[in-house]
Amino acid sequence: MSSENKRQSAEALSDIAKEIRRDIIRMLLEAGSGHSGGPLGITDVFAALYFGGIMNYDPSDPDWSERDRFVLSAGHMCPVLYATLANAGFFAKDELMTLRKYNTRLQGHPGRDMGLPGIETSSGSLGQGISIAVGMAMSDKLLEHSKRKVFAMTGDGELQEGSVWEAAMAAAHFKLDNFCWIIDNNDCQIDGRLREVMDVYPIDDKCRSFGFDTLIVDGHDFDELYKAFDLFLANLNNGSGKPTAIIAKTYMGKGVSFMEDRFEWHGKPPNAEQADIALNELT
Ligand SMILES: [Mg+2]
Known part of the structure; x- marks a missing residue:
């Protein structure tokens, strides 16, 4: 089964995003x-990527050879990846509650060796995931999985990590129009x-000076996100030889009033009272 080409309405994606956000709150509280x-x-x-018909994957066959691949270079943001994968059917949602527990498959940063379906590589050392992803895109070109x-x-x-820009330089040099870089x-x-x-x-x-076709979008507007991914798909399907960069303007903590645009919420979980308020706001 392929998930591609099943484009959903902005309203449907918004509902899915709310459910993912509720899962994130529940996981972090636990x-x-x-x-x-x-x-x-x-x-x-994430809702647009996985539920908007952009990515091609099969949750019942996570290692399907024709699947698209996603790499979370900012590995510390993995609660959203785990919650998205569970909602997409890669594993049971109950497992989300094991986040960061001893021996869990849901480590504090993604670990490929933990065997969680849908995790393509370990990541978390900032600047390295994008380099791995560029290597994947290169290998697909060499294998003619274009x-x-x-x-x-x-x-x-x-972006303050130098290796990010080495990866970007390589993506353009090797004409990886099959590579899409999303910047949060x-x-x-x-x-x-x-x-x-x-x-x-x-x-x-x-990004442009490094050879990327580049678009800035509102990262909370599904129509704009579709437009950005369409640019990438056009670059790929036309054989443009150009990688695509999507700069998604977002608000940290979106959807939870007391977290929104507050960098203090970068690395801490809600307490029980805060989680209650957050879950109420996310209905
Ligand atoms: Mg940031």
């Missing part, structure tokens, strides 16, 4: 540790605003 802000902020992009797609998501603070531009990182910690702007000009 774990008592982990990252809230980033996962809640990028949830709409219509397979590879997606990598980095944070915006992650919430303008927050663990210690504050990007410009205060290490200015990475202008991100769009940097």
Whole structure:
């Protein structure tokens, strides 16, 4: 079964995103540790990718040779990846409650060796996941799987890692039009605003100068997200030889009033009272 070409309405994706956000809150409360802000902020992009007919996958056959691959370079944001995969049917939702527990398949950063279906590589050392993803895209070209797609998501603070730009340079040099780079531009990182910690702007000009077809979109607007992914699909299907970069403007903690746009929520879970408020707001 292929999940591709089943494009859903913005309303349907919005409902799915709410369910993923509720799962993230429940998981983090149960774990008592982990990252809230980033996962809640990028949830709409995950909903579009996995439920909007963009990615081709089969949850009953996660290692299907024709599947597209997704790499979460910002590995600490894994609660959203786990919740998305469970909602897509890769594994039972009950397992989400094992996040960060001893011997769980849902480690605090994704571990390929833990055997969780849908996890393509270990990640979490910032700047490395995108390099792995570019390697995957290169291998697909060499194997003439030229219509397979590879997606990598980095944070915006992650752009301060030099290896990100080595990967970007390679993607353009090797004409990887099968590679889509998603940048979660919430303008927050663990210690504050990007410009205060290490200015990475202008991100769009940097991506373009590295050879990417680049689009800035509202990361909470499904129609804009579809437009961005359509640009990528056109680059692939036309054999443009150009990789695509999607800069998704998002708000950390989106959907939970007291977390929204607050970098203090980068790396902490809600307590029971906060989780109650959050779950109420996410109905
Ligand atoms: Mg960020």
